[in-house]
Amino acid sequence: MKKNAAILPFLIAVALCCSLPCRAAEVTFPTPSYGGAELAKVKEWEKTWVGKKVTTENVDQVKEFLHEAVYKAMKDPSIFGAKSLWFDIVPYRPYDVSKGLIDATKKYAPAGKLDEKENLVGYGDVAGYPFPQPKTGIEMAWNFDSNTRGDSSYLFHGGTVVDCRTGHEREAGHLRWELSWLGRYDVPPIPRMPNSENTRDIARSFFQRHTAPADFVDTTMLEIRYKDNREEDLWVYTAMFRRVRRYATSQRTDTIDGTDMIYDDQEGWYTHPTRNTYTAKGRAELLVARHQDPKNVQRDHGQGFWNGFQRERVNNWVVEVINKDKDYIYSKQIWYLDPETWQMNFKVVYNRQGELWKMYEITYNEQPSYGGGKTSIPSAEHIVDFIRRHGSPGNRDIKGVGINIPLKQFTTRALQEKSY
């Protein structure tokens, strides 16, 4: 009996020792913005503010939770052609992260690491967020890049190009299908399309058919980003000329049809993460719209900045981003990344003279996704130009998230089909 009693603690000790590596690499996910005492403090603050409308008149009272750019616009609405600007405050709600994302993050994050060129080791064969507890800016950028927004989506994206000085407006709109071929965590096959169906190592692709303005109707774009760091491929079927033409992706810094957005700005940053250097700048508590009903946004004619955002307090990660191309159009970007989904809630960019140039605020909403889960997906946005007093408010009608899109959709042949 004594002998057995001695063996038992020994076996327990051995078992504990064996489990040490796993415990060391264990990751915490999901990662809500607030917990414990912090959450209690936020809830206390919300007792005063939730349900209130913040306008130019009372914006000073929440100034500490607004980015300087938003505050500046709120204090002087005429910059963006508005008589008044306002938003609502809603309670903080942690995201209901999908089971697939949790499983993938827990499975692959323990081995998450970068090589000497800051590429994610195993990129394409892993999924989920590789660094749920990031320590560096580049790790945060890879987390941002790993958000596949439900692996696939189909939506209508409408927008207006507004000259806030003259009040001139131009409508634009497109239908967009987007698919992640690698790093998938919700829709089978996961974590990647089989090689037999992805012989070209495509990482993600989008197919976009324009519905406005009139002379742009049926113009269709196909962009393919690859697993490696090579340049993306971009094809455009120009309805006006009835031709499918290759485009130089070095055109990525050109504005998209007169909006304030360049091709790289899509969804915050729409190309390979390693093209920038990143510096973590800590956390910033900001009021951002993470549960935004796109039907609630509103504005007057000639106004380039939305009213009606439903903002909640979130403790964002802050990353300073500088492109490796010394001639890049932006001298610096500051990204504000969501601590739960790593989506970009907000970013500001500076011109090459170092002046605050543009602000891009993306709102999100949770949408039903594959297998009964939910996925946070952009619901509206505005990107505004402080120097030129110009704005591009837009919103989205989500038609499906985590859906099966035929792979033939992402071929050059599809560009010309059903376009006239």
Next chain:
Amino acid sequence: MKKIFLASVLLAALGAAYLAVPRCSCAAVMLLDDKLRVKGSLYEFGMYMTKLTDEDKQYNNNNIGLMRTKGTLELLYNAIENEKCNANLFGFFQYWHESSSDFDGAIKNSMTSRARHHYQGPYERADDWINELYTDVYYGPWNIRAGKQIVFWSEVEMVRTIDRINPLDLRYTTPGIDPFDEMKLGLWMLRGFYTSDLPGQIVFEGIWTPDFQRVRTPYEGTAIGSNPAPPVVMGKQAGRILPYGQNAAIDAMFRRDQPSFRLNNTTFAFRVKGTSDLPGNYTLDWTLSWYHGMNTTPVAKRSTLGTPATLNLDTDTLNGYLNNLALSRVFGAQDLPGLNHKSFWEYKYFDALGFSGQSFIPWLKGVLRGELSYELGVPENTAFIKEIDKAPSYSKVITGTTERDQINVGITFDRPIRWDWLQNQTWLASSGILDTTIGWYAQRRQGNVTHIRRTFAYYERSQTNWTVTVRANMWHSELFPVVRFLYNAQNWGYGVAALRYQPGAHMRYELGYTWFFARNPWDAAEAYCENKDFAYFRIGYEF
């Protein structure tokens, strides 16, 4: 009468004011539960000729060379949509009126009433008002399009090499001012696509058409056409300008002798299209094509050619008819000889093999495109060599017909160039990107060229063109300055500078200037326009 006039002016002013105010709304109108999409446009296009010579002024009372009002209507009806099959019906209808001859008597007198009728509106062919009308059916890997269509096979701009399915209507402007898609003439055809599962996304395409349209060259007496023959020198009509000069007569003959819509006038074309990965991470989009069809410009019919001599005045022969017409004009005949029932011209078949490719070149940060066309047995007229017949190219008599092979090559390179200065001009609100395209085009005529009768480029074995296009954007892409330039090694060419302004969803404005130059006007049709510089405007409404 005065009241009616005032009311008309008021209505026109109100209409202009309505159109001039930018408004925002949806791009296209959707009807019938979103099954029918309606789009359209209304444009006014005018040309002001800035370099009319004294000779030209005999045929123009003012400098307005062209004033065309054009309306288009596009209808797309989604007839069937289910998992297995999708069928759409597409119609593109157009109407235009060119009014310069309505207010300029000299232009009116420079054309026959029939030619003027054909020129002023969509009346050259009964179905000209239909630009396209076809059903588009998708079933599995098959896509069948049946009806009147316009096909684009080209990758490059400004010069055509393999893009030859639809002929062009060159009567109103030149390429570079109007895009090719607005200048193409629709053909009734059956077109099918088969999307294979082969590697490289290979798509097979076939075209069959019993329809034919000739190329429409500028009418004699119009802005960019040739002048009619000089005023009558003798007789009662001395000093008068008579329409129906040599070029008008040839155009009338070309029109009369063109093939009808018949099964034995069939044209075939096939194309294979794919995308291939090449070593070095290059992705090449390529096409291979074969065309078998009639040349859109005819050659003389040997049986009715007649003796190639200036004394031949027999109107039953081509040479005789043209001689007779010229002499009748000079001597002021009461009636110019009309065309009889004899057919003088025939449109002959030839074949063309084509290749095209385009790829993004990362180290050049641009897209390289190329086209190659090898044309077999292109029909040609023959003439005596210079040593025997010293007449200039445009008046050489035709001695017969023959065939020659011809090679056309086109290469362009597109590169967006960032111009920091432009980007830093806040007031211009430009992205600072200059979309730049440079191009090189060459043609080589195989075989003996000294016996070939050509009005332009007579005796020339090869042609080389260079082009450059630079396009910028300003005021948040409301304003687009564009410069295009084409230079030929024979020292002729033309340039276009234009400003396009699109302030809202619907209104479109464009101002431009076109400048031609040439060492010898007989080097090319464009060179012949050396004194036809013009400023132009285009105002339109798109819905």
